[in-house]
Amino acid sequence: MKKLISVLLILVISAVCCSCGIPLNNQRFSKTFSGLFDTVSTITAYDSDEAAFNRHYAEFYSRLEEYHKLFDIYNEYDSISNLKTLNENAAKAPVKVDERIIKLLEFGKEVYNLSGGKTNICFGSVLSLWHSAQETKKLPDSAKLKKAAKHISIESLIINSEKQTVFFEDKDLKLDVGAIAKGFVSREICNWAKDNLWTSAMLSLGGNVCTFGFKNNDENSKWNVEIESPDGRDENGVAIVSVNDKSVVTSGDYQRYFEKDGKRYCHIINTETLYPSEYVKSVSVVCADSALADALSTTLFNMSAQEGKTLIEKTDGAEAVWVDKDNNKTFSSGFESLILKN
Numbered sequence: 001m002k003k004l005i006s007v008l009l010i011l012v013i014s015a016v017c018c019s020c021g022i023p024l025n026n027q028r029f030s031k032t033f034s035g036l037f038d039t040v041s042t043i044t045a046y047d048s049d050e051a052a053f054n055r056h057y058a059e060f061y062s063r064l065e066e067y068h069k070l071f072d073i074y075n076e077y078d079s080i081s082n083l084k085t086l087n088e089n090a091a092k093a094p095v096k097v098d099e100r101i102i103k104l105l106e107f108g109k110e111v112y113n114l115s116g117g118k119t120n121i122c123f124g125s126v127l128s129l130w131h132s133a134q135e136t137k138k139l140p141d142s143a144k145l146k147k148a149a150k151h152i153s154i155e156s157l158i159i160n161s162e163k164q165t166v167f168f169e170d171k172d173l174k175l176d177v178g179a180i181a182k183g184f185v186s187r188e189i190c191n192w193a194k195d196n197l198w199t200s201a202m203l204s205l206g207g208n209v210c211t212f213g214f215k216n217n218d219e220n221s222k223w224n225v226e227i228e229s230p231d232g233r234d235e236n237g238v239a240i241v242s243v244n245d246k247s248v249v250t251s252g253d254y255q256r257y258f259e260k261d262g263k264r265y266c267h268i269i270n271t272e273t274l275y276p277s278e279y280v281k282s283v284s285v286v287c288a289d290s291a292l293a294d295a296l297s298t299t300l301f302n303m304s305a306q307e308g309k310t311l312i313e314k315t316d317g318a319e320a321v322w323v324d325k326d327n328n329k330t331f332s333s334g335f336e337s338l339i340l341k342n
Contacts, residue, residue, distance in 0.1 A: 026216050029053040033061065036068040037182055039206030045198040046217055056197040063192060067185045070098055071177060073124070086166050087124065087174050094158075094165035104177060104184055105159055105166065107291060111180055112154045115299040120271050124174030125151045130269055130276075134258050139265070145274045148172075152271070179268075183249055183294020186210040190290065207255070209248040210290040224340055230254045230281035230323050238284065238323055240340040247290035251297040252282030252323075270302050277302045280322050286338055287318040296320070305330045 030044040043060060047053035069075075073083045081097045089095050108121035125148035129140040156170035177184075182205050190203055190210045200213025202223050215221040225248045227238040241248060253266035253276070270277045283300040285293045296318060300308035305322040312320045312332045319335040 027053075028216070029057075031057055036064055037071075037185070037206055039182075041206055042204045043201065044203075045193075045201035046213075046215075047198060056193075060189070060193055060197060064185070064189050067100065067189065070101055071104065071181050071185070073176060083175055083177065086168075090166050091168040091171040091173065094160065094163070094167040096163070096165050099164060100188070101166070102159060102161055102164055103188075104181070105157065105175075106161065107184060107295075108177060108180055109154060109157070109159075111295040111299075114295065115302075117154075118271055118302040119179050119295055119299045120152060120154060121175055121177050121180065122152050122154050122157055122173055123269070123271060124176035125149075125172060126271075126274055127176045127178070127269060128174060130265075130267070133265070134256070134267065137258050137260060139260060142274075149274055179298040180291065180295050182206055182208040183247070184291040186247065186294075187290040207250060208290060208294055211243055211247070212245050214244050227284045227321065228252075228282075231327070238282070238321060238329065239335075241286055241338040242340045243286060243338060246286055246288050247293045248284060248286050249290065249293040249297045250282055250284040251301040253277075254281065268298060268301050278325075279304050280324050281327070282323045283308065283320060285312070285318060285320045286335070287315075289317075292318070 026046055027049060028044065028046055029050060030042060032040065032042045034040045043057065045053060047056060069077045069080055070082050073087060076084055081095055083101065086095055086097065105121065111119050126145060129144055129148060133140050151170050151172035153170060156168055156173050158167040158169060186203055186205045186208050187210065190212055193201060194212045200215065200217050202209065202211045209225050211223040215223055222242040222244045224240055224242050226236060226240045227248065227250060229237045230252050231254065251268060253264060256267040257264050266276045268277050269275065280301065283297055285297045285300065287293045296312070296315065300312065300320060305324060308320065308322065309330065309332060312318055319332045319338060321335050322330040324330070
């Protein structure tokens with residue numbers, strides 16, 4: 001009888017909670033971690049208790065680590081054919097890879113077409129020279145840049161989705177997916193987490209923010225995301241946007257750069273000039289697809305705000321804000337409606 005009463009009490013409490021709109025899984029937990037994708041990241045999610053969150057986090061981290069290893073262009077891992085494997089072997093013969101690499105590279109080709117070549121995953125031969133420049137603080141030789149730029153054709157990247165193989169027709173072609181990888185991974189891992197772990201969460205993967213569900217599992221409570229100011233002068237950043245089931249991604253000249261003779265050289269390289277882009281200080285994109293948001297932010301950074309606004313207005317569901325060299329802000333037509341109202 002006591003057991004029966006206990007069960008009935010639990011059922012009554014659950015019914016009352018549901019009827020009052022009080023979610024049972026409304027405890028908020030966060031973990032910050034580093035080591036994946038060469039950045040510091042944070043996952044915030046609502047769960048029933050700390051033990052459940054820790055269990056779900058372990059599953060989340062393990063899956064995210066798989067993407068990290070697959071998309072790594074610098075390191076090898078046992079029993080894994082990753083992007084480093086492709087850069088070293090795909091010009092010799094087709095290399096069989098994980099389906100997730102195929103999806104990433106196919107998306108990279110889509111982005112190339114969308115951006116008119118301004119975002120190119122086959123730009124690795126040029127980018128490797130700039131990676132070295134960041135380490136040595138010496139500008140790459142212009143002749144070497146021009147020579148490397150002869151080996152960036154997206155047409156030389158041959159993907160066989162049925163056989164899951166990748167082949168380089170150009171022996172000097174090198175992949176570098178830094179412009180799209182974090183956004184692509186954020187989309188894939190958040191979709192998976194939504195189906196398998198949590199109903200409400202926010203991931204910041206090195207500043208690539210992806211949200212799903214609502215804070216407190218309350219449909220009237222969206223996630224508030226602060227867009228960082230390029231020079232830190234704005235108390236609330238560029239803006240605080242209120243979103244759910246959307247991503248917020250920023251590209252800027254203040255995140256990774258080096259200085260030489262008083263001039264700043266950022267890590268985003270213009271595919272036409274072969275030198276760092278200098279149009280704006282930052283551009284932030286908000287849209288439902290984190291992979292698209294990441295690709296668009298890089299693309300928009302490589303063009304003027306006026307050109308970029310034309311592109312973003314033609315892209316359904318995407319909004320953007322630019323900060324120019326004089327700290328002036330330019331908004332796309334629907335961006336200001338996303339800003340948190342005090």
